[in-house]
Amino acid sequence: MEHRSLILLGLLMNQSQHGYQINEFIERNLSTVTDMKKPTAYAALDRLSQNGYIDIQLEQEGNRPTRKVYSINENGKQYFYNLLLNNLASAESVNYQGDIGLMFIDLLPLEKTIPALKERLKKNQELIERFKKTPAHAERSGVNLAIHHKLTMLEAEAGFLKKTIRQLGSQD
Numbered sequence: 001m002e003h004r005s006l007i008l009l010g011l012l013m014n015q016s017q018h019g020y021q022i023n024e025f026i027e028r029n030l031s032t033v034t035d036m037k038k039p040t041a042y043a044a045l046d047r048l049s050q051n052g053y054i055d056i057q058l059e060q061e062g063n064r065p066t067r068k069v070y071s072i073n074e075n076g077k078q079y080f081y082n083l084l085l086n087n088l089a090s091a092e093s094v095n096y097q098g099d100i101g102l103m104f105i106d107l108l109p110l111e112k113t114i115p116a117l118k119e120r121l122k123k124n125q126e127l128i129e130r131f132k133k134t135p136a137h138a139e140r141s142g143v144n145l146a147i148h149h150k151l152t153m154l155e156a157e158a159g160f161l162k163k164t165i166r167q168l169g170s171q172d
Contacts, residue, residue, distance in 0.1 A: 002083055004036055004044045005053075009072055009080040012054060016071040019045060032131070032150055045070055053079050094153075114168055121161040128154045 007030065011022055022045070023038045030036075036044075045068075048054045053076035057069045072080065098120065105113055131151045137143035 006083040009076055012072040016069050018067045018069050033146055117165050124158050
């Protein structure tokens, strides 16, 4: 939950925005760090407002429906900085769903296991290539750090898979 608040407050640190802008930015630019969906974002924004961290103003443009514009306030800025410091200082154990399959790998014959791991490696390498093509962010080095971190984790996974495939291949 706190990571969602951190994202939303961080986006509001630059400028006030309406929900559609926030959600579009998340979907277009932050899919590598969050899978937050629109209903979740709106619920989190309402919760942040109820807790006194953001202010909401109603805006009417022409014949369009009234929309909410979200702005971070001083309490929200303090809360954001606390969340940011906690996030930067935290260590987390990452749960890879692919590890579940590794736990039961001995139940498959090697002639099925190795091709499956090679397919996983191929998909992993496709992700690596996609992240390598991500353009550098000129204004904020933090965006570049997040992409570099993701790339480093994917490269570590690729190295692990190559080593595992070699080890299993030598068991034939």
